[in-house]
Amino acid sequence: MKLETERLILRKPKRSDWKDVVEGAGDYDVAKMTSHIPHPYAKKDAEWFIDNSIKNWGKVVYTFFIELKSEKKIIGAIGLRQIDTFNGTASTGSWINKKYWRQGYMTEAKIAANDFAFTKLKLRRLNSTVYTHNKASNATQRKVGYRFEGCRKKSLRSMATGKIYDENMYGLLKEDWKKARVKLLKQKLK
């Protein structure tokens, strides 16, 4: 199972992806904005991430690797985790290789992942938490329709920095996604 957009393929991880994962997640500027990426980041860390993502694929987790079609390269990952079909909820996490920032790739990947979550998985709400100082991710969540729901003080440690940060909490309801989707697709046509 894979999702396809104009420039990207979102697909199940493969063991052979490890080099691209080390290049992307191994960058301190990526790792420091996440809770779960250690730094330095070695081949064994990428292999653990890949094996774990494959093992849990389609159970309570979908970790899509983001392949850039033009380079046949993995430039990031976007995950739906804690998928709870009874409650209709999941939480999300993502990163993009720094070399590819600010080119709309995460927005494009999120459109596909959100469609998958709300249409195929029939969820009704996505949760996301972002460090308060993470300008890029706060902007990305709001752009795709997430609503700010509050701030948790001294909430989560980053493995890369070892420091504990405040986190913004966001929620995306299915009805808000429908509106945001129309807006995003209109912007793309301009």
Ligand SMILES: CC(C)(COP(=O)(O)OP(=O)(O)OC[C@H]1O[C@@H](n2cnc3c(N)ncnc32)[C@H](O)[C@@H]1OP(=O)(O)O)[C@@H](O)C(=O)NCCC(=O)NCCS
């Ligand atoms: C957050 C992240 C995934 C965004 O990926 P991206 O592909 O660069 O995002 P996009 O190009 O789709 O940008 C989406 C929006 O965010 C804005 N944005 C992106 N980076 C920004 C920055 N550094 N400062 C302010 N706004 C920023 C963009 O301008 C865009 O809005 P616009 O189109 O209205 O201008 C990427 O910066 C990243 O991997 N960061 C490190 C890891 C991380 O933070 N992961 C998320 C943890 S919660």
